[in-house]
């Protein structure tokens with residue numbers, strides 16, 4: 001049976017895996033206990049929470065003690081940036097980040113700036129990746145924290161986070177990685193695919209539930225909490241935890257650990273199919289080479305010259321696509337990522353973001369792209 005809507009919006013969110021749902025259900029049905037309660041039910045709920053913490057931390061190659069459950073990567077990014085900067089002492093008070101970060105990092109940076117924190121927002125190269133020489137230059141003795149993402153949510157650029165972490169360490173600064181789009185998809189194990197002092201994660205980008213994420217914090221690192229209250233999550237995130245959401249996130253992490261390599265190979269094999277379908281109409285791909293090692297192979301950001309992306313999306317009600325990050329397109333804001341790559345405002349408006357997962361069949365991808373190409377042609381992009 002074909003799904004009602006073909007999902008080409010996998011960077012916005014992913015479908016909940018049946019395994020994740022199964023892990024959640026008992027905690028939504030009969031076992032309604034609060035993990036903070038001292039009675040037997042509470043202890044069971046706490047055990048489920050801790051088991052999920054071990055599962056998520058294992059995919060990160062980290063000790064579970066450093067993992068703080070949050071409502072998602074937005075909160076994790078807020079906690080990382082605000083928490084570190086609130087504890088910054090002496091001359092090291094600057095935050096350095098990049099113009100193509102997710103809005104929850106950039107808006108947090110702006111918030112901190114309004115509070116008097118010095119902030120540097122660095123540009124990126126035309127392919128959306130950082131200029132490492134420029135980063136090294138920006139990392140002076142006043143920098144407390146460098147923050148960069150693992151995979152960009154609009155253009156699929158895979159960031160050289162190990163090299164950025166090394167530059168930060170050399171300069172005596174901490175490194176935070178927003179791994180919302182990389183975790184569960186590419187190697188994000190600490191000491192292997194990723195080096196960082198803090199890492200933000202999101203459940204719903206990797207077939208887990210929405211409403212949960214985590215911040216991993218290197219043991220010993222001092223961080224101020226955003227929420228005060230009952231002292232849950234080591235005092236760093238007060239508020240009743242959800243065993244159901246945690247169990248779903250944990251199950252998704254276990255699933256991802258088992259499927260990651262095969263899924264990646266499959267997506268790499270599907271990319272040429274996508275590219276060949278697009279050749280039927282004039283277009284330009286934004287970001288790194290879609291068949292190269294610096295791009296997540298389940299993403300394409302495509303500009304169709306002369307064709308309004310909003311009209312393309314409206315013409316294809318059976319396909320879920322977007323013109324950029326869900327949060328900015330939903331708010332009607334043009335993509336700051338595409339603008340940072342040097343696209344003119346008109347070209348930004350002519351760009352769609354395509355994202356798919358390894359769960360999509362090749363037939364489905366072909367059919368969706370053929371429908372997209374036909375719509376582009378109808379709307380004025382024919383050769």
Ligand SMILES: Cc1ncc(COP(=O)(O)O)c(C=O)c1O
Pocket residue numbers: 011012071072073074075102104149151152153178180181201202203204212213326
């Ligand atoms: C790179 C990146 N960071 C952070 C977030 C926010 O994640 P969440 O929805 O879990 O708050 C997203 C989601 O769009 C993202 O793509």
